[in-house]
Amino acid sequence: MFDYSVIQFIQTYAHQLDKPLQIEILNLYKRFKRAPEFLQHRLGPLFMHTVKLSVIVEFEDMECQKQSVQQLQHSLTTNAHCQFKNQFSSVPCCSVDVTLAALADLFKSHSTVRKVHLNRQVQALLDHAIPSVQADHVVRNNNQLTGQGITIAVIDTGVYPHSDLEGRIVHFVDFINRRSAPYDDNGHGTHCAGAAAGNGAASGGTYKGAAPKANIIGVKALDRLGAGSLETVMQGVEWCIEYNRNHPNNPIHVISLSLGSPPQRFKEENADPMVQVVERAWQSGIVVCAAAGNSGPRDRTITSPGISNEIITVGALDDRNTQHTRQDDVAADFSSRGPTPYGETKPDLLAPGVNIISLRAPNSYLDRSQSSRRVHPSYFSLSGTSMATPICAGIVALMLEHHPHLAPNEVKEKLKNGTVQWKDINSNLYGSGYINAENSI
Template sequence: MEQSFYTGKGIGVAILDTGIYPHIDFGNRIRAFYDFLSYKPRPYDDNGHGTHVAGLVAGDGRASGGKYRGAAPGCSIISLKVLDRFGNGSKEDVLRAFRWLSDYRIQYGIRIVNISVGTTCRTRQDHDSLLEGVERLWDEGFVVVAAAGNQGPRPGSITAPGSSKKVITVGSCDMLEGKGAVSGRGPTEECVCKPDIVAPGNRMISCIPGTDYPYGIKSGTSMSTPLISGAIACALEKTPSLTNGDIKMMLRECADDMGLPRNQQGWGKFNRKKFLSL
């Protein structure tokens, strides 16, 4: 993975997921952990998804001699466990995590919220409450980055909260066509074009719990999302005054057109080098 001089140092990235394993690649950068399910005090991940996502954001590659580094290997990690060992969670726990972020953003220096989870809500009320919660975070100044979901390729398959018109919604550029075309696509129920941008997500190598072999392979828009979150952390390290609106415009300007419809590729494929040069 291409790296720049910027590593996201000093930037807090909150990861809402299945938790986090204290992997060697995270060093002492797990700044906070909160378990909304079992209230265990120490970091853990009984599924592995959250650790993999965190590695793609923030792993420094120590266990691989630097080979498998995340997009922002110097950033701080704030892990909020909202999903159980099966990857399931409740709307209520996600909303509680949103409120926690509002309360602790200054204490932990949280600038970015990575949501590599999504749901096709059972009711319109559930859908609306998730969107209202995530948009409140955006309005408070957080840079919210959410997965498009893996319900594609049918139109209107973006999952919540990635279906919010305000947040940055990420699809997988290598899962848009052919048999593996699972990356969610728009339009949303509000007729908003989504995703906003796409990045690699197929067969990504990153951190996993356990000590036998410290890396594993996972695929999906969950894996694309942290590549964007990490790059944003690097941009904020470079220019701390950037707003979430500024970041969104920079992503639009840096995207490479793949020649696909807007509701499939968004603005296009993420170009990290171009993004960090803006």
Template sequence: MFRVRQQVGCTDELVASCNIGRNGEVDDIRVAVLDTGVGSHPDLDGRVEAFYDFLHGGRAAYDDSGHGTHVIGCIGGSGKASGGMYKGIAPYCRLIVGKVLDENGDGNIDNMRKGIEWVLDNRERYKIRVLNISIGIGHIDDKSRMNELIRTVDAAWDSGIVVVCAAGNMGPEPMTISPLGASKKVITVGCHEGGFFSGKSSLCEDYSGRGPSPYAVKKPDVVAPGTDIISCNVACRSTFRGYKNSYTKKSGTSMATPIVSGAAALLLQKYPYLTNEQVKRKINYSATDLHEPWTKQGWGMVNIGRMLSL
């Protein structure tokens, strides 16, 4: 996450400026995450305010995959186990977590829909402002169920929540945006490294989902780094010498998406009166043009420094 924060202009000074409110008090932004759950990690201590397991109905937080913990670390890990080196984009945010995927990262439409409805039902209770969905869903034969899921995603957006969805990893052919990211309303995030790994093969940008979508010609909206992202490892353990196995690398649009969710959280932390439409415009209009086709990069690479100055 250190190099990612550098790439997207997320300096410590900017993050600190977003945490200065009237009389020194700030109401931390709540980010909901629907994924494989969240494990115990020092970077997330005291940050998870609610958890629900849609697979088994439990309320005790866990993550039997590690995917969700990694994603959540990208959004708002404090960096405690690394002296701040691998902290997330919005380290002051609070987290509302729903487990909709199993230990293999697999799930079904019904649990995904129930998860989004749960976020909607608890939006005011937990003051949820951002919803991160780092889940790429493949082709769904049942069009009616797919349309119902997209309507639920749109309902979350219409409620005022900033919904950020992964473009999926089914590229590079056209029309390979994940169905959840295909919605015209949500912020759809693809992968791009901006030339950081010059000459390296197997970059996330090579298989990131491409637009257009059946519902919006201009997709994805923006891109963010998604290759070899270092973030929280669910296998982290405390020892007498400190922490062991604190971080791990993962790649995919699942890792790019929380970068943008973190950016939205930072923006709302600084300007809590913004609507989700205003947040989307600021993220899109401040992005750095990478001179790639729109179907690959959208508006460009998310640029947090420019976003906060617009």
């Protein structure tokens, strides 16, 4: 009976359970199957009514979500092992903790449920940059562009209040520990913030980001180990959309996402909830830059949400520490390659991503575990498409400082048209080429 109930559940609702969730249920089921056979009939009901799954419920549309959420909240209160967690306002989704029995009831009583997704893990993507992309001295109308007046939201592990960002961390929100003051217990987010907007104050200007006067908003969606979930990252992106609705005169202009998870194979790319929410941000007027991933040199390894055909997906270039010579430059071996599972050419472009020196978050997880990467009391060296992405975000800030009314699609077009191609390149490896601030602006 135990075998029948679980297998029947998966077979009955396979079209509404995403593949990772099906695998998770089967893995949990296999653990229960190790128990003696004479206990199996008792374990069936126990398994169905007590084993808890963290999921994202996707409805057919926003109207269906409004109609169903209140009913869903009420029904979950009758089960001690279930909990309604979060309702999203930009995409027709909510996050819940449910048992298999409650999930079966959900499918039976809510015909508007399109898909249930495992609240899968999302990871920070880790494995002489600014002059090499000609972003260190961009002058227009006799003014040097610095990103002043532009705000970049770094959705990551947090932001440490480093001296190179002094006075420019204008907001901070924490979806992991719910703290209000800026901090970074991992170090990854601080490094990314510095690559985008550090001003080099602690190094006499030596180690500065692409937009050294841009503002930073820290959105902590990943924990001390650099891990988060579909839910926390979606909450972070949605918070940015809501922030702009509430602050129309001082909005977030750019989102930098140096994170990702393996893409799931849906019928179309925007069936992925992560892709849905970043595309909502894009459509609301926020330029979104996302890391391609660090699973190269294999093809078809672009991570989600970088698989989106709308946002800017950034791969990593190894510039061999040469500022003005392109001939020896190559795509970093770790940088993920396209095409996406949907046949889209990705990444869109490359930015420096090897041995990038940026801000150190003292006593953070990376600072302690990789102390050999310390370059200076205030700086740290890391490699990855995580580092390339905020450099791109910083260059976008320069573009928007000069052309404040550019729409996200126009920014993307100018970035791609301004790249440098120095040899016959594979577009699913190099994208349109190597980012160049002067050309794009």
